[in-house]
Amino acid sequence: MANPRDPLQAVFVISVAAELAGVHPQTLRIYERKGLVDPARTGGNSRRYSEADIERLRRIQELTNDGLNLAGVKRVMALEDEVVHLRERLAEFERRYRRDLVPVSQARPWFDRG
Amino acid sequence: MANPRDPLQAVFVISVAAELAGVHPQTLRIYERKGLVDPARTGGNSRRYSEADIERLRRIQELTNDGLNLAGVKRVMALEDEVVHLRERLAEFERRYRRDLVPVSQARPWFDRG
């Protein structure tokens, strides 16, 4: 239990999270107020960032380095999540299609032809 | 021919396009330089905006009104295009699945269950 490598285990205080993400600690507070990250809190109201939070912070850095402002970052990350979800559904369709329904004799199902 | 309602027919000069989109003409030149729109040009190098261009300009307005900067608008619109494309592929899968492969006796195929 309490494995620090668990991506959902919130272990990093703000100064460490800022260092890992390569930004000013104050910047992380700004991101939180804008709704881009939502770190856990201790009983004493201190932020604790998980490995997944750090990954998200790094993604935010990439996007801001590309010139996006925070409103754009928020919307882009939501859309990227949607794209991932749609790709997963598509892959699931294809898997089922192949496994359950395409005759073995049919070498190339329609979704492989174009 | 040359139907002005054709969404690909480039007919509006910049002042009219700006009025239709509700923005300053100079703003449209900025959008073009940033790669957000690409209006046609006449032989005399004047811009001509199509109905589709106007629609795109209105979408840009929506996004900037939501606080996005132009870099964000560009990326969001590309992602939205991708989402549309993925949804179309998904719908195509479902259509084929229903038509070709799901037995009539099977009332609810797997993709309708969750």
Place this chain on the structure above:
DNA sequence: ACAACACTCACGGAGCGTGACAGTGT
């Protein structure tokens, strides 16, 4: 008591919309 957390405020750079200006084309 000290270090690191919490929060708010102010400065500076960059992005973007708007207007002014000069030149060109119809």
Place this chain on the structure above:
DNA sequence: TACACTGTCACGCTCCGTGAGTGTTG
């Protein structure tokens, strides 16, 4: 000639990162 296009430049506003300052927590 006159008007609307072309471009560039400058002003002002907002956004955002950074630092300072102060209070609180462990």
